[in-house]
Amino acid sequence: MIKYSDVYVSILAKGLCHPGEQFVGACALHHQPFWSFGAPLFRHAYLLVATSHRLIALDHRRGFVFDRLDRADSFAWADLGALTIGGLLRKKVAVKDRAGRTLLAGKVTGFFGPMANNGASARALVATWEQHRRLGAAPAPAPLPQYAAA
Numbered sequence: 786m787i788k789y790s791d792v793y794v795s796i797l798a799k800g801l802c803h804p805g806e807q808f809v810g811a812c813a814l815h816h817q818p819f820w821s822f823g824a825p826l827f828r829h830a831y832l833l834v835a836t837s838h839r840l841i842a843l844d845h846r847r848g849f850v851f852d853r854l855d856r857a858d859s860f861a862w863a864d865l866g867a868l869t870i871g872g873l874l875r876k877k878v879a880v881k882d883r884a885g886r887t888l889l890a891g892k893v894t895g896f897f898g899p900m901a902n903n904g905a906s907a908r909a910l911v912a913t914w915e916q917h918r919r920l921g922a923a924p925a926p927a928p929l930p931q932y933a934a935a
Contacts, residue, residue, distance in 0.1 A: 789813055789832055798834050801841055809835040809913050812906035814878055814891030831891050835913045840865065842889050860888065862917035870911050878907055
Protein backbone atom coordinates (compact mmCIF):
# COMPACT_ATOMS: atom_id res chain seq x y z
CA MET A 786 0.00 0.00 0.00
CA ILE A 787 1.32 3.41 -0.95
CA LYS A 788 1.23 5.90 1.94
CA TYR A 789 0.66 9.63 1.33
CA SER A 790 2.04 12.05 3.89
CA ASP A 791 0.71 15.58 4.27
CA VAL A 792 4.02 16.95 2.98
CA TYR A 793 3.87 14.79 -0.17
CA VAL A 794 0.27 15.83 -0.89
CA SER A 795 1.00 19.54 -0.38
CA ILE A 796 4.11 19.42 -2.59
CA LEU A 797 2.20 17.71 -5.42
CA ALA A 798 -0.75 20.09 -5.05
CA LYS A 799 1.42 23.21 -5.08
CA GLY A 800 3.37 21.92 -8.06
CA LEU A 801 0.26 21.16 -10.12
CA CYS A 802 -1.82 24.25 -9.28
CA HIS A 803 -2.03 27.04 -11.81
CA PRO A 804 -1.48 30.65 -10.70
CA GLY A 805 -4.51 31.83 -8.76
CA GLU A 806 -5.68 28.28 -8.05
CA GLN A 807 -5.90 27.06 -4.44
CA PHE A 808 -5.67 23.61 -2.89
CA VAL A 809 -8.97 22.49 -1.29
CA GLY A 810 -8.47 18.88 -0.23
CA ALA A 811 -7.28 15.40 -1.15
CA CYS A 812 -8.38 11.79 -0.70
CA ALA A 813 -6.93 8.40 -1.57
CA LEU A 814 -8.67 5.64 -3.53
CA HIS A 815 -7.62 2.23 -4.74
CA HIS A 816 -8.87 0.24 -7.70
CA GLN A 817 -8.16 -3.34 -8.71
CA PRO A 818 -9.70 -4.65 -11.95
CA PHE A 819 -11.70 -7.85 -11.52
CA TRP A 820 -9.76 -9.65 -14.22
CA SER A 821 -6.40 -9.16 -12.46
CA PHE A 822 -7.15 -11.85 -9.82
CA GLY A 823 -5.53 -9.72 -7.10
CA ALA A 824 -2.14 -9.36 -8.79
CA PRO A 825 -0.41 -6.33 -7.21
CA LEU A 826 1.04 -5.30 -10.57
CA PHE A 827 -2.43 -4.21 -11.78
CA ARG A 828 -3.48 -2.34 -8.62
CA HIS A 829 -4.03 1.41 -8.96
CA ALA A 830 -3.70 3.80 -6.04
CA TYR A 831 -5.32 7.16 -6.86
CA LEU A 832 -4.72 10.41 -5.06
CA LEU A 833 -7.56 12.82 -5.86
CA VAL A 834 -6.60 16.46 -5.35
CA ALA A 835 -9.36 19.06 -5.38
CA THR A 836 -8.45 22.63 -6.20
CA SER A 837 -10.59 25.70 -6.58
CA HIS A 838 -10.88 25.15 -10.37
CA ARG A 839 -10.45 21.44 -11.06
CA LEU A 840 -10.02 17.86 -9.88
CA ILE A 841 -6.62 16.26 -10.37
CA ALA A 842 -6.34 12.45 -10.36
CA LEU A 843 -2.83 11.15 -9.68
CA ASP A 844 -2.40 7.45 -10.50
CA HIS A 845 0.29 5.73 -8.43
CA ARG A 846 1.35 2.21 -9.41
CA ARG A 847 3.55 -0.42 -7.88
CA GLY A 848 6.48 -1.61 -9.90
CA PHE A 849 8.80 -4.58 -9.49
CA VAL A 850 11.29 -2.51 -7.53
CA PHE A 851 9.85 0.98 -6.87
CA ASP A 852 6.47 2.67 -6.61
CA ARG A 853 5.87 5.38 -9.17
CA LEU A 854 3.53 8.19 -10.17
CA ASP A 855 2.17 6.81 -13.42
CA ARG A 856 -0.35 9.40 -14.66
CA ALA A 857 -1.79 12.77 -13.79
CA ASP A 858 -5.23 13.60 -15.20
CA SER A 859 -6.97 16.92 -14.74
CA PHE A 860 -10.72 17.52 -14.97
CA ALA A 861 -12.32 20.96 -14.78
CA TRP A 862 -15.27 21.11 -12.38
CA ALA A 863 -17.52 22.22 -15.25
CA ASP A 864 -16.62 19.08 -17.27
CA LEU A 865 -17.72 16.66 -14.55
CA GLY A 866 -21.27 15.37 -14.70
CA ALA A 867 -21.30 13.48 -11.39
CA LEU A 868 -19.03 12.85 -8.45
CA THR A 869 -20.66 10.40 -6.07
CA ILE A 870 -19.75 8.60 -2.88
CA GLY A 871 -21.72 5.53 -1.89
CA GLY A 872 -21.63 2.19 -0.17
CA LEU A 873 -22.68 0.97 3.24
CA LEU A 874 -19.46 -0.30 4.78
CA ARG A 875 -16.87 0.34 2.07
CA LYS A 876 -17.20 3.77 0.54
CA LYS A 877 -16.82 3.97 -3.22
CA VAL A 878 -16.17 7.13 -5.23
CA ALA A 879 -17.17 7.44 -8.89
CA VAL A 880 -16.28 10.34 -11.18
CA LYS A 881 -18.35 10.64 -14.37
CA ASP A 882 -18.27 13.10 -17.23
CA ARG A 883 -21.30 14.94 -18.64
CA ALA A 884 -22.07 12.06 -21.03
CA GLY A 885 -22.28 9.61 -18.12
CA ARG A 886 -19.04 7.74 -18.87
CA THR A 887 -17.03 6.71 -15.82
CA LEU A 888 -13.72 8.53 -15.76
CA LEU A 889 -12.53 7.14 -12.45
CA ALA A 890 -13.88 4.72 -9.86
CA GLY A 891 -12.34 3.36 -6.72
CA LYS A 892 -12.79 2.42 -3.10
CA VAL A 893 -11.93 4.80 -0.30
CA THR A 894 -9.26 3.18 1.80
CA GLY A 895 -10.11 2.28 5.38
CA PHE A 896 -8.91 3.18 8.84
CA PHE A 897 -5.32 2.03 8.33
CA GLY A 898 -5.23 3.47 4.82
CA PRO A 899 -2.68 5.71 3.15
CA MET A 900 -4.09 8.99 4.52
CA ALA A 901 -5.48 10.18 7.82
CA ASN A 902 -9.22 11.11 7.82
CA ASN A 903 -9.65 9.74 4.31
CA GLY A 904 -13.42 9.18 4.56
CA ALA A 905 -14.04 12.76 5.66
CA SER A 906 -11.74 13.99 2.88
CA ALA A 907 -13.75 12.03 0.30
CA ARG A 908 -17.01 13.58 1.56
CA ALA A 909 -15.39 17.05 1.41
CA LEU A 910 -14.34 16.34 -2.18
CA VAL A 911 -17.93 15.52 -3.16
CA ALA A 912 -19.19 18.61 -1.31
CA THR A 913 -16.71 20.78 -3.24
CA TRP A 914 -18.01 19.38 -6.55
CA GLU A 915 -21.61 19.99 -5.51
CA GLN A 916 -20.77 23.56 -4.54
CA HIS A 917 -19.17 24.23 -7.93
CA ARG A 918 -22.14 22.62 -9.68
CA ARG A 919 -24.56 24.92 -7.85
CA LEU A 920 -22.42 27.98 -8.54
CA GLY A 921 -22.09 27.07 -12.22
CA ALA A 922 -25.85 26.59 -12.56
CA ALA A 923 -26.65 30.05 -11.25
CA PRO A 924 -27.79 32.49 -13.94
CA ALA A 925 -25.33 35.10 -15.05
CA PRO A 926 -25.95 38.57 -13.65
CA ALA A 927 -27.39 41.18 -15.96
CA PRO A 928 -24.77 43.38 -17.62
CA LEU A 929 -24.20 46.78 -16.13
CA PRO A 930 -25.80 49.68 -18.00
CA GLN A 931 -23.51 51.63 -20.26
CA TYR A 932 -23.45 55.38 -19.85
CA ALA A 933 -22.22 57.70 -22.57
CA ALA A 934 -19.38 60.02 -21.65
CA ALA A 935 -20.42 63.65 -21.62
